[in-house]
Amino acid sequence: MIQQPVSTPWQVPWPEGTIARYWTVAGATVDLTDNGRAGSRRYDTKCTGCPHEDSFKFEDSAHRQAQAHAERCRALPRPEVTP
Ligand SMILES: [Zn+2]
Numbered sequence: 001m002i003q004q005p006v007s008t009p010w011q012v013p014w015p016e017g018t019i020a021r022y023w024t025v026a027g028a029t030v031d032l033t034d035n036g037r038a039g040s041r042r043y044d045t046k047c048t049g050c051p052h053e054d055s056f057k058f059e060d061s062a063h064r065q066a067q068a069h070a071e072r073c074r075a076l077p078r079p080e081v082t083p
Pocket of ligand 1: 047049074
């Protein structure tokens with residue numbers, strides 16, 4: 001029997017610059033990226049389930065916010081293939 005690949009947030013390739021990924025209660029992800037820019041908006045968080053995104057100066061703030069959003073967000077991830 002051939003095993004079908006199962007798509008989970010830790011198996012799909014992470015986008016360039018992604019340094020952390022939080023799994024939401026609905027199965028979407030909140031991605032944390034380091035955009036490399038100096039200044040107050042270096043760490044970006046972006047939810048793949050809803051339009052939520054934000055930017056932070058400090059990495060630990062971004063982690064906390066990504067974790068908090070992942071615990072609350074119930075938006076389903078958009079399917080990659082639409083029939
Ligand atoms: Zn969300």
